Amino acid sequence: MSRPSLNDLAAFAAVANHQSFRRAADIMGVSRSALSHTIIGLEGKLDVRLFNRTTRSVSLTHAGARLLARLGPVLHDLDQALDTLSEERGAPSGALRINANKSGARILLADVVPRFLDLYPHVELDLMSEGRLVDIVEQGFNAGVRLLEAVPKDMVAVKFGGDVRFIAVAAPSYLDGRARPNTPDDLNAHCCIRQRLPSGKRYRWEFSKRGAEVAIDVPGNLTLDDNDLLVQAAADGRGIAYVPEHFARPLLAARQLVTVLDDWCPPMPGLALYYPRSRHVPSPLRAFIDLLREVDKQR
Template identity: 40%
Template sequence: MKQNFTVRQGALDGVEVFLSVAQHRSFRRAAAELGVTPSAVSQTVRVLEARIGAALFIRTTRSVGLTDAGERFLSHAKPAFDELVAASEVARGLGQRPTGLLRLSVPRAVVPILLEPLIASFCQAYPEVEVEIATSKELIDLAAEGFDAGIRLGQFVDADMVAIPLTPPFHLVVVGSPAYFAARSRPMHTDDLRQHACLRWRRSSGAIALWSFNDKGHAIEIAVSGPFIANDFSTMLGAAVEGMGLAQLPEPMAAEGLRAGKLVHVLGPFAPVIPGVFLYYPGRRQMTPKLRAFIDHVKSRAADQSKVISAPGLPEST
């Protein structure tokens, strides 16, 4: 069957012209208001009448009036058209200034350290923007799930995303509690981990993550073993503090425990550097004002390194 590729005339064609004529009771004044010729207005009204199947105006040489059908059409068309104009203004406002709902997908542990101060200052600066935070340890399709942006560790951000750093790079560190080391010697080399209970972390894919190290400039990964598996860094941190075993964590996340003496740092010379935490969003989609405002706000905060993470609580990876 042959397809028709022409655009069908819609029910709204000619309505604005009709409303202008009905308001002014004049084709000439309506033409002046719309910036067209009186003949164009007359032709548009004739097409509208033909499509509706009824005369809408009574025309004389001196005046223009509405028929019964025209009065009835006006009573329904004007409020509907006003609603359409109002809807257009709302949409135009969303496209021109920061307003509406900004949805962010973030790991749970990033909220109190990064997002609470950042969101508080952003909401104060942009009161017309509502911010929704959805915590998830999984990497999701931002566009498909209706999110404007996400926050993750840099190594887990896809290459086709635009990524903005929220923190400087930092180390992955191996830590254990003093109680754990009370009965065990500290590992001096990565090979020594075979004799230690290592707390492991399961990715959202279901795989157990390897531990990463830097051995004299060479990146290596080691499969460790131990009595405990978790799917987020926060749980692993708590298990390490309780003396269940060694954990490999982002350095800022372990910083408070190290300062308080609840954790001990080992294998320092082998600690790898990871990129840090990033805000990311799809580069191919049109930038909305609310997202642009948030990105600019993030950049202004990130420029002041004293306000960027220097305390524990970096996000769980995925």
């Protein structure tokens, strides 16, 4: 039996952990066919089948599960050892993968990412923006960025960017000749621009005032899935939209939009970067968190 290479074993662990050749190939930056050939070669070297494969699924054989159980801690220790060498050189290096929602990605790109890349040119930063909340461990990310209330309880959360506030906005032309809503229930008499969440569900507008909390599935004949589009539709007079304040701020300043129900729209905890509590924190992520905290103090 010829000895497999470290790359062979890392490829095996990636496929095993993600139970998908496609996901593992994307994370490793190789083609699916190349990864498949690597695994076939590894099985040939070991003279044992490691995976059960069908057109729809990938699962470990008994031998594959035994190998992963022994190999996982070894690869983890190796990552830590290599990370220690990176620290000895005095500068983090390697890959850093962060999954963020659109708001979080915008803030990071404006305030943190440029400085981080200047300080740590040997780090390859992969910042992916998507609306749905993903399992960052399963998808191979080092960290995620979401509203604090959406961060899984078993994660370490680092707040940044301050509180956020969702506001109800409309064009003056839409409100002209209509009674302004004074309570959330008054929205039932208006045309609202509804929002489709990444999960596919329609968002119920959430309001609170003096301890009273209300969630409404508002009426309306237009549903969108992007805050920028919601703001633009409201400015075009299509109805009332409910969006994070920073998305509407430019059009509010230009008086193309005005707010309604202000006293029902208090601030709430904002964004947080989060990462697994039980895993070793690689030096690029530690450096990114340190810089994030430094920039946040300067805001």
